[in-house]
Amino acid sequence: MKIAFFPGCMVDMIYPEIGIAAVNVLERLGCDLEYPDEQVCCGQGLLNSGYRDFNYPVAKMVIDAYDRPEYDLFVSLTGSCMNAIINDYPIIFKDDPVYLERTKKLAERSYEFTDFIVNYLGKTDLGASFHDTVTYHKSCHVTRLLGIKEPPLKLLEAVDGLQYIEMEHADRCCGFGGTFSFKQPEIAGEMVYEKCQTIIDTGANVLVGADVPCLLNIKGGLSRMRSDGRLDRDIRVMHIAQILDARE
Amino acid sequence: MNVLYHNDVTLRERVAECLQDDFKHKAIETAQEVFYAKRGALVEEMGEGWQELRLRATEIRNHVTENLDYYVKLFAENAEANGYIMHYAPTDQDALADVIDIFEKHQAQTTVKSKSMMTEEVGLNEVLEEAGYTVVETDCAECILQKAESKPSHIVVPALHFDRDAICDIFTEKCGYEGTSVPEELTHFLRRYLRPEFLNADIGIRGCNFAVAATGSPTLITNEGNGRMVDSVPKVQIIFVGIDRIVPDLQSLDVMEALVPRSAVGSKMTAYFSVDSGPAHADEVDGPVEAHIILMDNGRSRILKTEFEPMFRCMRCGACLNICPVYRHITGHGYGSIYPGPMGVVMTPNLVGYDEIDTMVFACSLCGACSDHCPATIPLHDLIRAHRIEIVDEGKNHSNEVPVFKLLRKMWSDVGFYKFAMSAGGPMMRLFADSSKGALTVNSTWMPVVKGWTSTRDFDVLSKDRFRTWFKNHKPLAAETPVQENQGTEGGDA
Numbered sequence: 001m002k003i004a005f006f007p008g009c010m011v012d013m014i015y016p017e018i019g020i021a022a023v024n025v026l027e028r029l030g031c032d033l034e035y036p037d038e039q040v041c042c043g044q045g046l047l048n049s050g051y052r053d054f055n056y057p058v059a060k061m062v063i064d065a066y067d068r069p070e071y072d073l074f075v076s077l078t079g080s081c082m083n084a085i086i087n088d089y090p091i092i093f094k095d096d097p098v099y100l101e102r103t104k105k106l107a108e109r110s111y112e113f114t115d116f117i118v119n120y121l122g123k124t125d126l127g128a129s130f131h132d133t134v135t136y137h138k139s140c141h142v143t144r145l146l147g148i149k150e151p152p153l154k155l156l157e158a159v160d161g162l163q164y165i166e167m168e169h170a171d172r173c174c175g176f177g178g179t180f181s182f183k184q185p186e187i188a189g190e191m192v193y194e195k196c197q198t199i200i201d202t203g204a205n206v207l208v209g210a211d212v213p214c215l216l217n218i219k220g221g222l223s224r225m226r227s228d229g230r231l232d233r234d235i236r237v238m239h240i241a242q243i244l245d246a247r248e
Numbered sequence: 249m250n251v252l253y254h255n256d257v258t259l260r261e262r263v264a265e266c267l268q269d270d271f272k273h274k275a276i277e278t279a280q281e282v283f284y285a286k287r288g289a290l291v292e293e294m295g296e297g298w299q300e301l302r303l304r305a306t307e308i309r310n311h312v313t314e315n316l317d318y319y320v321k322l323f324a325e326n327a328e329a330n331g332y333i334m335h336y337a338p339t340d341q342d343a344l345a346d347v348i349d350i351f352e353k354h355q356a357q358t359t360v361k362s363k364s365m366m367t368e369e370v371g372l373n374e375v376l377e378e379a380g381y382t383v384v385e386t387d388c389a390e391c392i393l394q395k396a397e398s399k400p401s402h403i404v405v406p407a408l409h410f411d412r413d414a415i416c417d418i419f420t421e422k423c424g425y426e427g428t429s430v431p432e433e434l435t436h437f438l439r440r441y442l443r444p445e446f447l448n449a450d451i452g453i454r455g456c457n458f459a460v461a462a463t464g465s466p467t468l469i470t471n472e473g474n475g476r477m478v479d480s481v482p483k484v485q486i487i488f489v490g491i492d493r494i495v496p497d498l499q500s501l502d503v504m505e506a507l508v509p510r511s512a513v514g515s516k517m518t519a520y521f522s523v524d525s526g527p528a529h530a531d532e533v534d535g536p537v538e539a540h541i542i543l544m545d546n547g548r549s550r551i552l553k554t555e556f557e558p559m560f561r562c563m564r565c566g567a568c569l570n571i572c573p574v575y576r577h578i579t580g581h582g583y584g585s586i587y588p589g590p591m592g593v594v595m596t597p598n599l600v601g602y603d604e605i606d607t608m609v610f611a612c613s614l615c616g617a618c619s620d621h622c623p624a625t626i627p628l629h630d631l632i633r634a635h636r637i638e639i640v641d642e643g644k645n646h647s648n649e650v651p652v653f654k655l656l657r658k659m660w661s662d663v664g665f666y667k668f669a670m671s672a673g674g675p676m677m678r679l680f681a682d683s684s685k686g687a688l689t690v691n692s693t694w695m696p697v698v699k700g701w702t703s704t705r706d707f708d709v710l711s712k713d714r715f716r717t718w719f720k721n722h723k724p725l726a727a728e729t730p731v732q733e734n735q736g737t738e739g740g741d742a
């Protein structure tokens with residue numbers, strides 16, 4: 001069984017270590033992965049800013065790269081991109097019946113990373129060990145828009161040594177929102193500081209998420225708070241794949 | 249149209265002002281927490297029943313929207329049979345003219361009002377006052393706003409931005425109040441202060457939560473009892489009804505009445521709930537002798553048969569404001585519309601058009617919490633994005649941002665260019681980065697575009713190597729457990 005793996009562009013650009021960890025995890029579980037080189041990004045930043053037509057060529061590239069007969073399944077490491085492809089591409093392809101159909105077919109065999117492990121492979125204990133206190137950000141796209149609530153928590157629960165502490169309003173938006181972050185920095189800043197504060201208040205040493213863009217944002221927020229004295233200790237920011245790959 | 253205010257300052261300036269106002273900021277945050285907790289407890293108590301109710305409400309509201317002509321006619325006929333005098337107001341100007349006619353006919357001087365967003369929308373108070381009439385707001389919050397000459401910051405609790413000390417000061421200065429800021433004392437004062445106003449008023453003006461077509465009844469959900477006084481003391485009554493307020497019958501009203509107080513303030517019911525049936529009959533002592541209904545469109549029907557049609561289902565409960573992480577920080581005043589928060593971001597451009605609004609529809613992270621909480625299952629965040637798409641399609645976007653999006657399109661649809669951009673951009677970013685953090689920091693706020701981010705957060709730099717390069721070269725790990733095909737089920741567990 002061949003799996004087409006979609007890490008999301010931020011993994012390719014900024015955080016290869018997250019992608020590497022995810023590949024390790026999936027390969028140990030016996031998955032045969034492929035990562036087609038002919039695509040870059042789902043392009044949701046364009047659609048979400050209103051540039052639907054600009055997103056069209058980008059979306060076509062993603063479908064061409066991932067909708068291939070040799071791939072049995074599609075697994076996305078980033079919930080947000082997965083949501084864009086299965087829920088938003090139909091808007092982009094509304095006048096293109098061929099790609100619309102291909103998107104629907106692809107959506108039927110698509111899984112988000114944690115959902116794939118727990119609900120498709122039926123695995124929760126992956127033999128990981130991570131001895132530290134962890135809190136988990138329930139990102140909007142994974143939790144609300146894809147409706148994946150239990151799988152990440154089940155996976156974390158099975159990690160040896162991991163002590164989970166729930167943060168207040170764990171499913172409140174971190175304020176990333178794609179270009180929103182750049183266009184409305186004051187509001188986005190206020191949102192991420194509040195998210196960071198709820199993380200800090202748990203006392204946990206590690207913040208874990210299943211959506212890479214949120215991690216970029218939260219990490220940036222914590223780092224800024226650390227420099228200006230609002231935070232007096234280091235808090236690690238990790239993708240859940242890195243925890244599942246850990247043998248610490 | 250009186251939907252927008254403070255439009256002479258930009259959204260960014262309004263937001264800055266809200267963020268500086270610690271009291272306002274904190275007040276909204278606290279109110280959200282309270283509503284959130286109370287609503288959450290009630291919803292949990294109902295279990296699956298809550299979702300069923302939402303779907304039922306959605307069906308009912310869709311059914312009315314799809315058969316709007318029929319239901320408008322049915323409501324009007326039955327209201328007339330109850331003795332109401334019906335006025336159809338396609339625009340705000342028509343509605344205002346109708347009201348002035350009624351005032352002139354009765355040579356009225358004074359009116360008492362209970363809270364009504366529609367009268368706010370048409371700017372009724374200003375028009376009446378200019379024409380020399382006295383307007384008295386009798387809802388506690390509206391009365392505070394009127395005295396303070398302030399705008400509503402929430403559609404359900406409009407004076408959320410004033411605390412009791414501020415209210416005490418306002419009453420002292422404007423109404424001759426001499427007491428303390430103890431809430432009970434303030435409300436007792438207001439009661440005494442308003443009582444003569446009710447008795448003196450020539451006309452009562454109010455809104456309508458739902459209009460029941462089968463019985464021709466406007467309804468009113470309130471908590472203070474002032475609505476009922478407005479309804480029953482003055483001899484003439486004017487009720488503003490939006491064409492999007494109609495429900496078919498009392499059974500469907502029941503569904504809405506189960507959803508609205510829970511969604512709005514986290515209560516099972518409100519203190520007062522009136523279902524009216526026209527002016528006083530010959531054998532009745534109380535009630536108005538003449539009652540008018542102004543059935544107003546004012547741009548609402550423009551969204552019929554468009555992707556914004558789901559907004560016709562809106563019950564004005566405010567649940568979307570109460571959960572919104574943006575509203576939380578910028579308050580109603582940040583939006584500069586009497587309809588703020590998610591519902592306002594969808595509705596305001598529908599009412600006033602894209603030329604009038606500033607960047608309001610972009611002040612949203614599309615997190616979807618509103619859609620999740622809306623009792624009418626309106627996909628609010630999708631509709632907010634739909635506005636953005638229309639704005640770009642109509643060429644009303646800012647031209648200075650287009651090159652940035654063109655560059656993104658190029659980078660994301662041309663792998664060769666992407667790889668080149670990464671190899672060139674990485675070293676450049678590292679040049680300006682704080683090397684101990686591996687991130688662009690506060691020192692990078694001079695960079696165009698990037699400064700949007702780095703003004704408030706650090707930005708991790710591009711990695712030296714691409715993940716795709718590693719992937720191509722890596723040797724797959726051996727499986728620890730054999731994978732069985734098709735052992736899975738459907739994705740998603742919610």
Ligand code: SF4
Binds near residue numbers: 568624
């Ligand atoms: S959009 Fe939904 S949640 Fe918001 S006010 Fe209307 S009915 Fe309530």
